[in-house]
Amino acid sequence: MITSEEVTHYIQNIPPAPAVVRQALDYARAGDLPKAAKCASEDPALRHYLKILVNRPLYGFKNEVSDVSQIFSILGVSATVQTLYNYLLSLLTPKKWELFTLTDHQFYDLQASLSKRWEKILLHLSVNDKELHSAIALIPATIIVCEALFASRKAEVVQLRSVKALDFNTILKRLSGRDLFDLAGEIARTWEMSDKTISLIEGASGLRETLNAEEKTLSQWMHLLLFYELSQSVYVSAGLNEFIDFQIDFVGDIYEPFMQVMA
Amino acid sequence: MRAVVRGRIGVFHLQGFLDGNNAPSFLTIDDIRATEALNVDMLLVSLKKVIFFNKNGLDTFVRLLTNIRIQKHIVVGFCDYDHSKFKAINAFYGNELSFSLFKSEKIAELFVSSNKNESKTVLLYNSDHSQRSAMAIELFDYGHNPVIAQSLNEFEEKRQHPELYYAIIEDTYLGYFGQKVATRVTGNAIIYTISNFLDAEISDTFNIAYHNNSLNVGFRLFIFDAYKVVSMNIHALNFFTKLASAGAEYNATICFVGLTFEKTPQAFKNDLEDAGMLFFDNMEDILKNKELLSDLGGGGGATVKQHRSLNKALVNELPHFIDATVSTIAMMTNAEATRESVKIQTLTVTDSADQVASSIGFYGDLDGLIILIFPRSIAKKACELLIGDANVTDEDILDSLAEFVNIIGGRAKVLLSENKKRLDITLPRTYADVKTLLEIAQDKKGVQVDLNFEGQNFIFFLTR
The missing domain is CATH 3.40.1550.10 (CheC-like)
Incomplete structure (x- = not known):
């Protein structure tokens, strides 16, 4: 179905971050939002993405916000960095979703919602590391990779899943030795994100056994957050609820505080 | 979402959070149609990976399960839950529990027909005496060996030795059950357990698809365990004679064991014999007589005389x-x-x-x-x-x-x-x-x- 050669080919073809976005990221990470905004304004696609994203109902602005520097100042440093990564990821979205019945706007909403809720979680956990704030942006990469690798094999997967409850992540792992979270980690590596971020993304599968205490805690919260989002009606309809295996035992001990943070 | 079918059981594997808002999204109209078309004896919803559910969420699936149960006379319910989820479901539905609850899929499998020749020893306890008896009867009818604990103390004592049992059945509830004729496999024979008064309903409760499947995969001996049958009417008689005629094409043998004719007309026995049915007083008369078993077709396929040729x-x-x-x-x-x-x-x-x-x-x-x-x-x-x-x-x-x-x-x-x-x-x-x-x-x-x-x-x- 899927060979390890295909997976390697996919990894080799992950595009590097465009120079403009890389520069905007550097400025944003350094806290210089005006320069980051100036840089981002040079890329019309990025400008358009930011305008669409920030004006989604989730952000709750009454009037349309269209100026990039205004958008960045509203978002603040961490959310700006996250948003720039979200944009990078949006460049990998397919022209047409085939495996999942998803629209680009629904995908952007998922990115935005994950980002906002991750902020709340990090606040609750008193985590200030900016790199870890951005890590959430790479979690939807699992969806994009899954779509890219399995879209042409939909019928085969349906047949396989009619006799065995196998998720895409397990199928990929068993066939190629790498899972969707490994590949999301590869994307993060290509975009030069920190090792800490990559470990966290990979740990969010809930399947890694070699995590230190901090990595484990953050991975647990990220895994549960992902399933909290994927249980929303729109993503259930899109088929996203069953694309990876929910590791219920992995998150059992953070369920109560998680629900308090989400309330 | 589609149910995963394993043997005679279809299971929906839900994940994450389940409430009134998202539950309808799990089932499109196509999913419901595909579910209705499934050829299964049991349809379950697994709660193993559901971290949160409420009654509104469950209700969506209960409606589907209830419709399917009414249409297809199959067992429906939920499975794969822990004690707190079991308590929650009972609290939601109380006495209106019309579906079944199986603590695990493994336990559910004990209550359906399979074409495996397996008798499992299981430890069983339920504080409700009628549930305990109903489960024991079903398990026995499906060819298993239930060890029934009569009290909680006895249960706690016995469960200290889990190695003695294939499964320990607790936190399990049988809703509408006995809607299908229980089936078990012994060697190369298939045993159907029938009981009470047999009438036209037998054609609904007897799983004809399973029977045809069994003929197709090579079973040739079918035994009706009829010890608990009180009597039958003309509709049931017609059903059995048709079954015998259909089986003749495969050179299958159909037997009744333990059927008495105190309340059933003797003429029915003659009609059934004319159709090729055989009658025995005890199950052991067949199962322990290897020569007879072989003659009847239950010793394997070697006795099949009529070969259906390749076309x-x-x-x-x-x-x-x-x-x-x-x-x-x-x-x-x-x-x-x-x-x-x-x-x-x-x-x-x-x-x-x-x-x-x-x-x-x-x-x-x-x-x-x-x-x-x-x-x-x-x-x-x-x-x-x-x-x-x-x-x-x-x-x-x-x-x-x-x-x-x-x-x-x-x-x-x-x-x-x-x-x-x-x-x-x-x-x-x-x-x-x-x-x-x-x-x-x-x-x-x-x-x-x-x-x-x-x-x-x-x-x-x-x-x-």
């Missing part, structure tokens, strides 16, 4: 069946299986040592049987995607082999539907050694295709 229609579709097999292997292993030879002959296995086999029957516009015989190592390799790389038992390999032939059957069904040929597939059957299979199939003529996979041969055999 042109089936041979014409051979490429589709081979394609389905080869493409399934390619899908599951990323490796190619190549055809070595194709011959019309009786099934010939040169080296039966350390081989496993599986078969799946099909019926509809075409009928026949696909048999696959693999060296054990190849079977494991072919099923690696289903099994994973963990250490696996022989039973795991056989279970996966059943899933594997199920996929092949499903693919053949799809390929043939493109030629406007409609097929239904039977339950797969697996064989831990080839000897039992050969008893059933060695005299049958069919198309034998020797295939090579990673340097080792395996056999594809298509017959009727």
Whole structure:
């Protein structure tokens, strides 16, 4: 179905971050939002993405916000960095979703919602590391990779899943030795994100056994957050609820505080 | 979301959070139609990976399950939960619990027919005496050996030795049950348990699809355990005589055991005997008499006298069946299986040592049987995607082999539907050694295709 050669080919073809976005990221990470905004304004696609994203109902602005520097100042440093990564990821979205019945706007909403809720979680956990704030942006990469690798094999997967409850992540792992979270980690590596971020993304599968205490805690919260989002009606309809295996035992001990943070 | 079908059970595997807002999104109209079309005896919703649910969320599935139960007379309910989820469901529905609850899928499997010859010893406790009795009766009717704890103390004491039991049944509840005639397999005989007064309802409660499947995959002896039958009317009599006529094509034998004629007209017995039914007083009279068992067809397939010959229609579709097999292997292993030879002959296995086999029957516009015989190592390799790389038992390999032939059957069904040929597939059957299979199939003529996979041969055999 899927060979390890295909997976390697996919990894080799992950595009590097465009120079403009890389520069905007550097400025944003350094806290210089005006320069980051100036840089981002040079890329019309990025400008358009930011305008669409920030004006989604989730952000709750009454009037349309269209100026990039205004958008960045509203978002603040961490959310700006996250948003720039979200944009990078949006460049990998397919022209047409085939495996999942998803629209680009629904995908952007998922990115935005994950980002906002991750902020709340990090606040609750008193985590200030900016790199870890951005890590959430790479979690939807699992969806994009899954779509890219399995879209042409939909019928085969349906047949396989009619006799065995196998998720895409397990199928990929068993066939190629790498899972969707490994590949999301590869994307993060290509975009030069920190090792800490990559470990966290990979740990969010809930399947890694070699995590230190901090990595484990953050991975647990990220895994549960992902399933909290994927249980929303729109993503259930899109088929996203069953694309990876929910590791219920992995998150059992953070369920109560998680629900308090989400309330 | 579609239910995963394993044996005679369909299961919806939900994940994450389940409430009134998102629950309807799990089931599209197509999903509901596909569920209604399933040929299963039990339909369950697994709560294993549901971290949160409320009553509104469950209600969506309860409505679907209730409709299916009413339409198809099958057992429906929830499974795979812990004690707190069990308590929550009971609190939500209280006395209105019209569905069943099984603590695990493994426990649920004990309450449905399978074509495995297995009697499991299970420890059973329920504080409700009527539930405890109902479960014990069902388990017994399905051929198992329930050890019933009469008190909580006794249960706690007995459960200290879990190694003695296949499963420990607690936090389980039987809703509307006994809607299907209980079925069990003993050796090569299939035993149906019937009870009370038999009337026209028997045609709803008797699983005719399962019976036809069993005929197709080679079972030849069917026994009605009728100790608990009080009497029957003309509609039930008609049903049994038709069943006997249909079985005659396969040279099947149908027996009644323990049926008394105190309240049933003697003329009915004559009619049933005319139709070819046999009557015995005790089950042991058949099961412990090897010679008789063999004569009746329960000792294997060797006694089958009438062979259904291979026909042109089936041979014409051979490429589709081979394609389905080869493409399934390619899908599951990323490796190619190549055809070595194709011959019309009786099934010939040169080296039966350390081989496993599986078969799946099909019926509809075409009928026949696909048999696959693999060296054990190849079977494991072919099923690696289903099994994973963990250490696996022989039973795991056989279970996966059943899933594997199920996929092949499903693919053949799809390929043939493109030629406007409609097929239904039977339950797969697996064989831990080839000897039992050969008893059933060695005299049958069919198309034998020797295939090579990673340097080792395996056999594809298509017959009727």
